[in-house]
Amino acid sequence: MATMESQDIASQVQRLADIEAIKQLKAEYIRLVDTQQWDAWARLFTEDCELELDGGAVSGRDNTVAKVSGALAGAKTVHRIHQPEVTITGADSASARWPMSDFVRGTFGGKRLTINGHGYYHEDYVRTVDGWRVKRSQLIRQFVEMVPTAED
Amino acid sequence: MPSPTDAVAAQVQRLIDIEEIKALKYRYIRLVDAHRFEEWGESCFTADCHLSTNDLGTWTGRAEIVAAVRRGYGSAKTIHQVHMPEITFTGADSATGIWALSDYATWIADGKQVIDWGLGRYEDNYVRTGEGWRISRTVLLRETLPAPNRCASTPDKTD
Numbered sequence: 001m002a003t004m005e006s007q008d009i010a011s012q013v014q015r016l017a018d019i020e021a022i023k024q025l026k027a028e029y030i031r032l033v034d035t036q037q038w039d040a041w042a043r044l045f046t047e048d049c050e051l052e053l054d055g056g057a058v059s060g061r062d063n064t065v066a067k068v069s070g071a072l073a074g075a076k077t078v079h080r081i082h083q084p085e086v087t088i089t090g091a092d093s094a095s096a097r098w099p100m101s102d103f104v105r106g107t108f109g110g111k112r113l114t115i116n117g118h119g120y121y122h123e124d125y126v127r128t129v130d131g132w133r134v135k136r137s138q139l140i141r142q143f144v145e146m147v148p149t150a151e152d
Numbered sequence: 153m154p155s156p157t158d159a160v161a162a163q164v165q166r167l168i169d170i171e172e173i174k175a176l177k178y179r180y181i182r183l184v185d186a187h188r189f190e191e192w193g194e195s196c197f198t199a200d201c202h203l204s205t206n207d208l209g210t211w212t213g214r215a216e217i218v219a220a221v222r223r224g225y226g227s228a229k230t231i232h233q234v235h236m237p238e239i240t241f242t243g244a245d246s247a248t249g250i251w252a253l254s255d256y257a258t259w260i261a262d263g264k265q266v267i268d269w270g271l272g273r274y275e276d277n278y279v280r281t282g283e284g285w286r287i288s289r290t291v292l293l294r295e296t297l298p299a300p301n302r303c304a305s306t307p308d309k310t311d
Binding site: 006009010013014016017020023024026027028030031078080081082103 | 156157159160163164166167170235236237238239250252254271273297
């Protein structure tokens with residue numbers, strides 16, 4: 001039988017493994033947006049996920065994918081995330097704050113723009129039978145620069 | 153039959169391996185930007201490592217890689233930053249990694265300073281050796297960030 005001490009160690013190790021898995025989940029999230037692999041990206045969310053981007057909110061996995069893939073159709077994006085603050089909030093739940101920077105080139109409202117943004121993701125995650133998934137993602141940009149851009 | 157302690161030990165080993173692979177990649181970046189090319193080759197690669205890039209070429213073997221990078225970067229100033237590691241174990245002593253790259257390079261060509269901001273992705277293979285984790289294969293997919301944002305060939309330096 002495991003002693004109390006070895007149970008504590010096991011749960012501490014599990015916590016470290018969970019933090020690492022959440023970091024990798026978010027890395028995958030970013031890579032799949034920037035390469036526009038929407039089917040794979042969808043699998044990172046819970047069915048009932050909520051997404052909020054600079055004030056625009058959408059619920060459910062299908063609506064989330066439709067909204068983001070539609071907004072970015074024909075655009076080029078590069079996102080970078082840094083310095084995660086991951087908090088384990090329960091046996092199967094966690095949250096994180098991630099600073100982000102992004103570069104977006106595309107046509108928005110009839111205008112060709114290059115957008116440089118800096119902000120934070122605030123996210124909640126849950127452990128499912130398929131691993132950690134995004135339950136809620138909110139992106140608030142503190143700084144957005146829009147540069148009119150000629151066609152490539 | 154493995155005991156719970158064995159399972160915990162295996163999980164700890166995996167977390168240590170992930171940290172060591174991250175540290176390997178950070179060392180790789182730091183030594184390139186410091187132009188410490190010999191040390192870079194010795195401490196980061198297997199002797200038979202394979203390095204390929206979409207825009208600059210493909211090299212096999214530590215000596216060839218070190219010579220090529222010294223030629224390419226020796227007279228430039230570079231800043232590389234890597235982000236968002238996705239480390240996956242493919243065996244007890246092997247792993248893959250995906251890393252996002254942002255980089256900046258500047259050099260003098262025909263008397264003028266050239267500035268090049270780039271973006272990319274590394275796709276690496278790692279193996280555990282007697283000296284620790286080493287890169288056995290690295291593929292860099294990189295592009296210069298398109299104008300007008302951050303790519304410029306400036307006039308002669310005025311400072």
